[in-house]
Amino acid sequence: MYLEEVKMTFIQPCTADAERIRFKAKFSIDISEILPYINSVVKDAIYNKKIQSLTIRKEFRIITIYGNDLAVSKAVNESEAYEIMDLVKDLVNNTYERKDEIEPLYEMREKPDILEVYKYLPKLNCKKCGEATCLAFSSKLLSGMQNIKKCGPIHEEDNKEKLYEVENMLQIMGYE
Numbered sequence: 001m002y003l004e005e006v007k008m009t010f011i012q013p014c015t016a017d018a019e020r021i022r023f024k025a026k027f028s029i030d031i032s033e034i035l036p037y038i039n040s041v042v043k044d045a046i047y048n049k050k051i052q053s054l055t056i057r058k059e060f061r062i063i064t065i066y067g068n069d070l071a072v073s074k075a076v077n078e079s080e081a082y083e084i085m086d087l088v089k090d091l092v093n094n095t096y097e098r099k100d101e102i103e104p105l106y107e108m109r110e111k112p113d114i115l116e117v118y119k120y121l122p123k124l125n126c127k128k129c130g131e132a133t134c135l136a137f138s139s140k141l142l143s144g145m146q147n148i149k150k151c152g153p154i155h156e157e158d159n160k161e162k163l164y165e166v167e168n169m170l171q172i173m174g175y176e
């Protein structure tokens with residue numbers, strides 16, 4: 001078997017939705033080479049070649065597969081987390097077995113939407129993140145040149161739900 005083990009390394013309630021959980025799991029091997037093949041097979045996947053990540057949305061759940069590990073947000077509970085880990089393991093192994101019949105796809109089908117991220121930023125243009133405006137920060141976030149941790153205001157208690165939305169959007173693009 002190509003990918004033999006997917007092992008959970010972290011689990012906790014989602015930041016702004018205690019009804020759901022987020023978790024991480026580690027792969028027993030580096031599966032980066034398979035990501036473009038999964039991108040070809042799963043039609044609504046979002047592949048980010050630059051950071052070698054592939055995100056699949058399953059209803060509200062966000063499943064991001066990296067070369068060595070897996071990050072999932074909005075899972076229902078721990079038993080579902082194990083089901084998702086099995087599902088990803090099967091997807092990787094089935095794709096690997098059929099890889100000679102699949103044309104790998106290296107493109108990102110869905111492009112990042114700067115305005116969609118901007119919508120959830122505090123819009124103070126306070127420059128504390130080092131950017132002149134929140135819009136510039138939004139653009140740099142989506143190109144991987146900025147980190148949401150640099151925006152102090154969005155980490156204030158009142159902005160918890162906005163932070164949650166931005167973190168989910170960044171995860172979809174493959175950023176942690």
Ligand code: SF4
Pocket residue numbers: 121122123124125126127128129130131132133134137150151152153154
């Ligand atoms: S720190 Fe946050 S609120 Fe201030 S300019 Fe940067 S993105 Fe906008």
